[in-house]
Amino acid sequence: MTKIKAQIEKVFAAFREINPNARKILLFEPLFAIPYSMFIIYSSIYMTRMGVKDYQIGLLSTILNLVMLITSPFAGLLVNRFGRKRVLLIGDFISWCLYAYIFFVAKSFEWFLIATLFNGLMRIPELAWRLLLMEDATENERVAIYSVTVFVWNIGSLFAPLMGLLVAKFGLVVATKAVVLVFGILVNVLIVARHLVTEESSVGQRLVKENSNGDNHRFSEWLDSAKYILKNRNLFLIVLVVIFGNVALIFRDTYKNIYLSEGLKYPDDIISVFPTLWSIVTLIFIIFFMPKLKDKNHDRMLFIGMLLVTLSNTLILIARPGIIGFLLMLISTVLASIGVTIHYSFADAILANSVDDQKRAHVFSISMFLMSLFSMPIGAIAGQCYTFSKLLPFGLATFFTMVCTILMYLKVKIRQEK
Template sequence: MIAAIVNGFQKVPHTAFYCLLVEDTAPKERTYVFTLLQLISVVGGLFAPIGGLLVYHFSLVPGVRIMFVLACIMMTIQFIGRHYATRETDIGYRKMKEAKSMSIKEGMSDYLSVLKVMLRSPLLLIIFAVYILFNFQTTVKTTYVSIFMVEYLQLGSGLISVFPAFSSIIMLMFMRWIMPRIAESQVNRIMVWGFIISVLSNVILVVAPKGDLILLSVSTIVAAIGTMMTYPYLETAVANAIDDENRAKIFALLQVLILIVISPSGVIGGWAYGIDPRIPFLLVAGAFAISIPLMMVYTKKQHQLDSSAMKNIHF
């Protein structure tokens, strides 16, 4: 419990790092930033079988403890390296100067005014809803997929570590040969198809018979493709939807909304898993399914907004 509470504080640097990534980056280049982040994550996934080997050799608890120690070392190196390798953004410097002369009351009032701006922007609310649903399904799936594979599909605990590496290979292939062909104008449509594919991947996972490695592999491939068709573009869409001047505050509020939604997801997932181990993945599929019409509405409204802006420029 204490470890979970301490780990929760990572949301603070996460918001700062997010702003650091996008504030000095041109909107058209932000897709590449988030794709690079996904690439780093994917490459890390290639080392997942090491976890399986540790569990196989030392048993579950000692193996996990070793992985936590390794994670601590790696993350400490990351923190130090990031501290010395990055610099504050221009907007960041300006915001720090503004914050120095601002009282706590004024700061809270500023957050309230930003919240009002958020609530008055249908476009922002729609893309935030999609983003929150994406985080919800990520939390549920990452929490229960390994348990599901071991307990329901009856796979060995060492074998399940192969699937993240397999998924990473598929993602790397998608990055190499497919993503460069996707035009900026097609991004929203690609996300819609990504959500559809993600629904399919979870349905395949649910209907897979016990011990069926073929269907499980198909589900992994489809899920990997769906992730690459959604994650980097969704992150970019959220980043581009947020005003640079209020980015830190809006993203912080978004993180609060995400926590409000995903905090009960563990309880909901556990309750659902107790009824039937397949239900959490139906919830995941449902989150993706809801995202499809939301993304369609977002695309339509964004197109209308862009058309209106072009007309104003023309006249």
């Protein structure tokens, strides 16, 4: 018990040591994470209950990525021109609050399409959020910041069983409607309160002054940053890992809960067990192991994380209905939770540490643009794959995480040679 208390105290000590902006942002993040983690579990199943076809779920995912693709190049320009704080305030309201309210009243594919279009603008405030979170921080401090971010998000996921209880008591449709409405209201509160207590980062203040003459509408800096990525082999490899990791995530998560319901025949209220287990394992891992890992070789840690996610995806492929399959899915969830925690804690930190302050916004913007470019057709492809074979999307997810594992192995070897 003393050891547990000591480890928890270390987590809170790490939280206190991170920069003030990151600390204030993460304090408010549960207002987003808790209701979002609850409603997103059943969102795809809810849409099918409202008349959306299986292939249309994949189409919505493709449209979401198309909007993110179109808007991503403008994200770096906007945050450098108007500042991280202002873009975050306006962007979060449009892409999350309006999305939630429209999702609440949606009764057909067309309404969910409109909600998706608003939600697709998320890349712009996402960039502002990421920059506010980790600018003015040291390299190792950024690993701690992302670890605390994962910790906060998984505290939100611990409320997933509550969603299961609501579904069991009121039905999936009523429970989802109620939670998405609460989500929209709480995000409204969050974005206003966060705007009032945070400060513009020092990098953001400098770039706003430099771009105040309005010349930043040109894409020359964006294109220069793209060339910079291509010339830097280590940076290029980590960008590829971020892109392919996101592709794998879409293949796996777009139809995972539907597969649990339709393929493995789990009852609706049982599905919430998996995100709960995921969160518990993640919190334990962050408390007891992440403090020891943040000073290790970041590339090697990310390689191990991708390897664990690959093993997890493989287990989904071999799981079948019944008790053995259920146990395999539990093991898969444990492996994925650890692997994804390592991935989110180290990937963005490696990316942020690989570029200087002047180029960081555009490099992040380009990485998000490429993520959307490669991910855009994946939702529709996943829909067609799921129609052909319920296991095919998870086979492709396994392939792409394996590619990420190989790329990180190469990056580790390059670092050793240097």
